[in-house]
Amino acid sequence: MIELRRVAAVILLFLGVGVGLHLLMDPLRHASQPAAVKAMTLGAGLALAVLGIIGGFLIARFPKERIDGVAGHLEDMVRRGTVGMVVGETDADALGRLGHAINHYLAFVKDEVEQSHMTAKERQIQMKVLEAEKRHVEAVIHAISDGVLVMDAFGDLVLTNAAAERIFGFTFDASTRRPVDEAIHDKRFLELLHDMHETGLVVPHRTLEWAQGSGEHTHVWRVILNTVVEGRKHDRVSGVVAVLHDVTKEKEIARMKSDFVSNVSHELKAPLSSIKAYAEMLVDGEAADEAEATEFLGVIAGEADRLGRLIQNILNLSRLESGLVSTNKADLAVTEILGDVADVMTPQAAQKHIQLEVDLAPVFFHVHADRDLLYQAVLNVVSNAVKYTPERGKVSVSTYLEEGWVVVDVVDTGYGVPPEDIDRVFEKFYRSRHSAGGAAGTGLGLPLVKHVVETIHGGQVALESHVGKGSTFRIFLPAVR
């Protein structure tokens, strides 16, 4: 159709120009014609030639403008990033149909674009939700005190938390993957991870204990290992997750409890041994005379008392700690309590040839305290000093006033406490493994002192010690003004 239009345009052009030129030439051929007719013919010829040129030009030109219009629309839509119509509803010719086909196609593209816009938006929302969930999970993983680390199928570290970084002493950077073998240097732990990776399909879950370090600094971890399984048939291990829970304290408490039972039974057996042995001696008639028999009976009675005191000590601490003991506080002089303690401890010190020196100050410092409990606390400290001081040593007890506190000092020339044990001697059940004296104890004497002084009387206990030289136990009690 466009070709036909072009032919018509050319014909019109030639026709207009031909007839116009013919008319223009006419006055030259008919020179006799009047001037007015010559002018009219010349004008008509010129007009026809111009009209032919313009008409032909317009006919030939018209479709190009429309195509330009369509192109302009398309370019405009591209520029504005929109999709719309390129021709009007009334264009029924071929160009119009082409335009409609393009419109149709554009409508389809528009739908598709809108659809993908929606999908992209939904994806974006989903991504944001996933991103937020990922951050939540990471925050949770980072916040927990257990160590968490994840190794992928290639043996790379893909996730850890702060606790795991502390345990293994590395810094994790999520952006740069690194082999787990580079980050962790403990061979045993690496073996656990790799072994889990290899056998994870057979045993996907495992809990075991792993000891880190050695000697006094041993840390015990309960390691929970899980495999991440992939593949349609779940036949591929894609990673290993390790969670490390610190059980050092639990282990320590279990050990202390076991030691406590062992120590208590040992302590109870000592007086019981004497009672049994001396009773049997009497039964077997081993006492040489009445005086010796009386001596044996005296030992039996004394050891029975000792046994009773020991059991009382265990019960006291237990009851004190459970809050069952009602206290009866009054203003009293610390000096009096020290006197009573000295009376009880002097014979025991004498047995080991230990010089027990109690400096009963002439000034009576008063404290608001429960007499029985405070007596028990001071007695425990002095008895402890005598127990852990070798024969022919010295234990001195004194009291003085210092910045609103009544202070009781118990200084001994004993075996001393190693620096690493100083903070622990007041812990219940704790007995130093380094105890050079090897003396038996329940591990309850000093915890009772701490409880009575600090919890019940608002005071403080302190220990200074040098191995081989001796110790100074210090009790601070609020002074009554």
Place this chain on the structure above:
Amino acid sequence: MTCKVLVADDDAYITNVVARKLQNAGLDVIVAMDGREAYERAIAERPDFLITDLQMPGMSGLELSARLTAELPEPIPTILLTAKGFEIDRTDTDHLPILHVMSKPFSPRELLDNVRGAVEIGALS
């Protein structure tokens, strides 16, 4: 010649009762109040028999027996007294001349029987 027995325990009541039981039976008894003292007296007085507590200040009964076995030409037959019987590992005592491990509370009568039995076997051999 009377048999000389060294009794080592940080509990004076125990050394006292064991010493009397053995003395009444005609044995010669020397006493030590801790591991170190026991070691020194054993080196100086060469007893024929040793009765020692396991848990003592200075040196344990096992350590005492091990050191004396290593340093003296003749091993001293020993009876170990302990309040922690179940905690002693046989491998700790196998290489030492420990004839009996007696748990506290113990019978002085049974202790004397054990000493007599050991001394008689020793005399026969």
